[in-house]
Every structure is written in structure tokens, then in C-alpha cells.
Amino acid sequence: MGDLIDQLRTGLPAEAVLTDPDVTASYAADMASFCERGAPAVVVLPRTVEQVRHVMRTATALRVPVVPQGARTGLSGAANAIDGCVVLSLVKMDRVLEIDPVERIAVVEPGVVNAVLSRAVAEHGLYYPPDPSSWEQCTIGGNIGTASGGLCCVKYGVTAEYVLGLDVVLADGRLLTTGRRTAKGVAGYDLTRLFVGSEGSLGIVVRAVLALKPAPPAQLALAAEFPSVAAACEAVRSIMARGHAPSLLELMDATTVRAVNSLTHMGLPETTEALLLAAFDTPAPAADLAAVAELCRAAGATEAVPAEDAAESELLLQARRMSLPALERLRPATMIDDVCVPRSRLAEMLDGTAAIAREHGLTIGVVAHAGDGNTHPVVCFDPADPDETRRARDSFDAIMALGLELGGTITGEHGVGLLKKDWLVREAGPVAMELQRGIKAVFDPLGLLNPGKVLDPGLDPDLGPGEVRDPAAGGAGE
Structure with missing residues (x-):
């Protein structure tokens, strides 16, 4: 590794090249359970596009794998290091380069934190809607890599719908610009969308042009209590079928409600089997909430209480945002699933998950x-207990299988990473997998970028310096 470190230092400042094993070990993994992690040879923290290009040129010349990282808040193992890799952390590239209120765009570097961008554009009367639960920590580059969503997706959509253009450093160090700054544009294949959700396996995003919206009015929220999950899901169906456009429509099961109360002492109703939170940021949110409250009562809600003001609304939303930290306190570890199903099958998904929890003797909120x-079923378990860990893994797989059986997908916003590679094969099928491997081979013929993630089987051991994998031959190990 001496040559690697020396060559990296020729194009990076000394403080940007970390080799202390105790330090590099702290960059080894994201927040996912059940995912292998390796020991990186070095961690680099570039601040410029040219420094990223230098890293990739060096890695290509020496055939060293590169694992891109943001804030490591991901939940699929996509940011996990492999032995001997270069961890390319982009958190120091954290500038908001431009905010244009006329074009309604922001131009940012990948290390910009989601909440920082949201507050910056708000000063211009604009709004960046994607808001993952980790928005105070997660970076825009990570959001793009995993095509992340958030609480407001129901009205405003996910990250992919806001990425207009990208600057991407390819595996060999070339710089690619995709997309546009204009409101419309259909020139050629949509390479921008190809990179969104690719989890750093096709290239390194170093700049993004993001679409913005006018800032909406402050939203008002409503909390509705239900005696069963089925009744809450029937209310969801009615709300969507009647054409309502809530800015948020979130559900917490009884296990989650009690966990949040235990952590925050918010006084949420522990007698409920399901708590539905709805919010509107329309010009007349009170009227919208009143209509939704009636639909909730018709579906069987025992209470449907609108917030009186924005502060009370924010308190309700904070309860939802605290769900994961609250569930994490129930056992030493959690495994967070991410299965998206048709709205009409939502009750079957939740009831089926409850049955899986009972079958495996686990707490799953x-x-x-x-x-x-x-x-997001959250499997709570003790990793020090081998039997409980096995049951947790089995329950995770059972939940994934249930989602596919109900016509859903294995991931709505967390990505595939290491955690769900086998399940991707089951969902996508052989033809789609063949084409996806072909795309990987075109962009990364040596298999250097985030090997082993999503679908890439990793580095080809038969390749020597100067050789590239034949894209027609498919991935290594096939």
C-alpha cells in the first residue's frame, strides 16, 4: 500500500489522507445491520473536483477499489468498506455553490447536509422537498446515491425528481456532465437518472443541479387514533381515493407509539393500535384537515384531532421523526426494513409483519x-444472542418476501447496498439483471467503484494493470 499512499499524497493535502488504523476503522460502515465491513487501506477527504479525479486516476492505475461515502447514515451497507480499499469521503465538499430564484435551482457539492440546503433555500422563499428522517445529518450526495425519500414524498416526490443535472467523476478519472439547468430537456438518454440510486457504483457525484419549489405555507397536522391497523389503512385508501393531496401521511403502529412515549414522554395515546398523522400545506389547511378527519372517523377512527397551530403540528411530526431512535432503545440492535407496497395492500403488509413478529418471537415496530x-418494519434484537440474531435475520427475509408477494418492491428509498443484493435478483429477474450488469461494465469495466454493492460481484482477479473487463463477458464471477 506504500505506492498507493504516496501517489495519493501527490495530489491531495496531507490532512486529506488518513492512514491511522484507529481513524480509518471509524469509516468502515454505515448504519445497516447484517452487512460485512472491511478494513480500508486509506481514507481520503478531497475538497475539490480535481482532487477526486486524482483519487480515481490513482485507484485505476493501481487497481485499488474505491468506496464512496457521505455521512454514513445509510441503512443498506452501501457505504461499507472492503479490505484494502480507498474510502472516498465527500463530506468536505460541502458548499452550496448557487441558489437561483428565477430558475428555481440550487447547485451544490455532494457533502452539503440536507437540512443545511433546506434552510439556505428557505431564505430565498424556496423549498427543497426531499426530507429523509436523517435530514440533519445526511448529505445530498448520499441522498442522490440511494435515491432517498422522506416524510413529504406523498405530495412532493423523491430525490430523483429533483436532480436536474450532475457532474460525475468516472472510474478512470474523466469528468462527465449530465442533464441540464433548464426547466425542460430531453436530449439523449437520461444519464442523470441512471446515476441517481446507483449507490456510487457507476461514478462519483461531485456537483448537483437541484430543482426547487416555491416555499409552501406552514403545514397543519392531524392525529387520528384507530382500533386496528386495517382501519387506519382504510382511511389512507379513502384519503387518496378522494383526491386529497396531504403534504404528509404517516402511520405508527402501537409498538412504535409506546416506544416514542417511553423515550420522549409526549403523551401519545397508548391505547391506539395505529396512529395516523396527516398534514396539509395548502392555503386552507384547516378545511382539508376537517375533511380528512371525517374520512378517518368513517373508517373507524376513535379520535381525529387537528393541531391548533404550526407549533403543535411540529410536535406531532417530531413524534414521527423520533420513531427510529425510540425503537432502537428497545433492544441493543435494530434491523430496519424498507418495503414499499401498493397502497391497497398496506394493511396486509402491516398485519403480515405483525404475524412474522409473533412467529419469530421478536419485537417489530x-x-x-x-x-x-x-x-419501515424495525426488527429489534440482541446481536449477542445467536438465536435471537438468527430469528431477526429470518424475520427480515420473511418481511422482504411478503412485500414481493403483495406486489411491492424490496426498497422504496434505502437502496440495495450489500443487504438486499440477493433480493434484487428475485425482484428484477434475469433479463433486467443482465442489462444492469452490462451498464455497470460500461461505466466501471475494472469493477473498482463500490465493488460488491447493488449487483457488482467485485473486482475481477484475472485482470492485470492495463487490462479491462470485456463488457460483453458480463460481471466477474458469472
């Missing part, structure tokens, strides 16, 4: 972006 059918 569920929070859901109910408006778009995206469920």
Missing part, C-alpha cells in the same frame, strides 16, 4: 410513509 405505501 412499524412506521410507514402510508401515503405512498412505504413501510
Whole structure:
């Protein structure tokens, strides 16, 4: 590794090249359970596009794998290091380069934190809607890599719908510009969308042009209590079928509600089997909430109480945002699933998950972006107990299988990473997998970029310096 370190230092400042094993070990993994992690040879923290290009040129010349990282808040193992790799952390590239209120765009570097961007554009009367639960920590580059969503997806959509253009450093160090700054544009294949959700396996995003919206009015929220998950899901169906456009429509099951109360002492109703939160940022949110409250009562809600003001609304939304930290306190570890199903099958998904919890003798709390059918079953377990760990893994797989059986997808917003590679094969099928491997081979013929993630089987051991994998031959190891 001496040559690697020396060559990296020719194009990077000394403080940007970390080799202390105790330090590099802290960059080894994201927040996913059940995912292998390796020991990186070095961690680099570039601040410029040219420094990223230098890293990739060096890695290509020496045939060293590169694992791109943001804030490591991901939940699929996509940012996990492999032995001997270069971890390319982009957190120091954290500038908001431009905010244009006329074009309604922002131009940012990948290390910009989601919440920082949101506050910056708000000063111009604009709004960047994608808001993952980790928005105070996660970076825009990571959001793009995993095509992340958030609480407001039901009305405003996910990250992919806001990425207009990208600057991407390719595996060999070339710089590619995709997309546009204009409101419309259909020139050629949509390479921008190809990179969104690719988890750093096709290239390194170093700049993004993001679409913005005018800032909406402050939203008002409503909390509705239900005696069953089925009744809450029937309310969701009614709300969507009647044409309502809530800015948020979230569901918390009884396990989650009690966990949040235990952590925050918010006084949420522990007698409920399902708590539905709806919010509107329309010009007349009170009227919208009143209509939704009636639909909730018709579906069987025992209470449907609108917030009186924005502060009370924010308190309700904070309860939802605290769901994961609250569930994490129940056992030493959690495994967070991310299965999205048609809204019409949402009740079957939640009831089926409860049955899986009983079958495996585990606590599994569920929070859901109910408006778009995206469920997050959180499996709570003790990794020090081998039997409980096995049951946790089995329950995770059973939940994935249930989602596919109900016509859903294995991931709505967390990505595939290491965690769901086998499940991607089951969902996509052989033809799609063949084409995806072909795309990988075109962009990364040596298999250097985030090897082993999503679908790439990793580096080809038969390749020597100066050789590239034949794209027609498919991935290594096939």
C-alpha cells in the first residue's frame, strides 16, 4: 500500500489522507445491520473536483477499489468498506455553490447536509422537498446515491425528481456532465437518472443541479387514533381515493407509539393500535384537515384531532421523526426494513409483519410513509444472542418476501447496498439483471467503484494493470 499512499499524497493535502488504523476503522460502515465491513487501506477527504479525479486516476492505475461515502447514515451497507480499499469521503465538499430564484435551482457539492440546503433555500422563499428522517445529518450526495425519500414524498416526490443535472467523476478519472439547468430537456438518454440510486457504483457525484419549489405555507397536522391497523389503512385508501393531496401521511403502529412515549414522554395515546398523522400545506389547511378527519372517523377512527397551530403540528411530526431512535432503545440492535407496497395492500403488509413478529418471537415496530405505501418494519434484537440474531435475520427475509408477494418492491428509498443484493435478483429477474450488469461494465469495466454493492460481484482477479473487463463477458464471477 506504500505506492498507493504516496501517489495519493501527490495530489491531495496531507490532512486529506488518513492512514491511522484507529481513524480509518471509524469509516468502515454505515448504519445497516447484517452487512460485512472491511478494513480500508486509506481514507481520503478531497475538497475539490480535481482532487477526486486524482483519487480515481490513482485507484485505476493501481487497481485499488474505491468506496464512496457521505455521512454514513445509510441503512443498506452501501457505504461499507472492503479490505484494502480507498474510502472516498465527500463530506468536505460541502458548499452550496448557487441558489437561483428565477430558475428555481440550487447547485451544490455532494457533502452539503440536507437540512443545511433546506434552510439556505428557505431564505430565498424556496423549498427543497426531499426530507429523509436523517435530514440533519445526511448529505445530498448520499441522498442522490440511494435515491432517498422522506416524510413529504406523498405530495412532493423523491430525490430523483429533483436532480436536474450532475457532474460525475468516472472510474478512470474523466469528468462527465449530465442533464441540464433548464426547466425542460430531453436530449439523449437520461444519464442523470441512471446515476441517481446507483449507490456510487457507476461514478462519483461531485456537483448537483437541484430543482426547487416555491416555499409552501406552514403545514397543519392531524392525529387520528384507530382500533386496528386495517382501519387506519382504510382511511389512507379513502384519503387518496378522494383526491386529497396531504403534504404528509404517516402511520405508527402501537409498538412504535409506546416506544416514542417511553423515550420522549409526549403523551401519545397508548391505547391506539395505529396512529395516523396527516398534514396539509395548502392555503386552507384547516378545511382539508376537517375533511380528512371525517374520512378517518368513517373508517373507524376513535379520535381525529387537528393541531391548533404550526407549533403543535411540529410536535406531532417530531413524534414521527423520533420513531427510529425510540425503537432502537428497545433492544441493543435494530434491523430496519424498507418495503414499499401498493397502497391497497398496506394493511396486509402491516398485519403480515405483525404475524412474522409473533412467529419469530421478536419485537417489530412499524412506521410507514402510508401515503405512498412505504413501510419501515424495525426488527429489534440482541446481536449477542445467536438465536435471537438468527430469528431477526429470518424475520427480515420473511418481511422482504411478503412485500414481493403483495406486489411491492424490496426498497422504496434505502437502496440495495450489500443487504438486499440477493433480493434484487428475485425482484428484477434475469433479463433486467443482465442489462444492469452490462451498464455497470460500461461505466466501471475494472469493477473498482463500490465493488460488491447493488449487483457488482467485485473486482475481477484475472485482470492485470492495463487490462479491462470485456463488457460483453458480463460481471466477474458469472
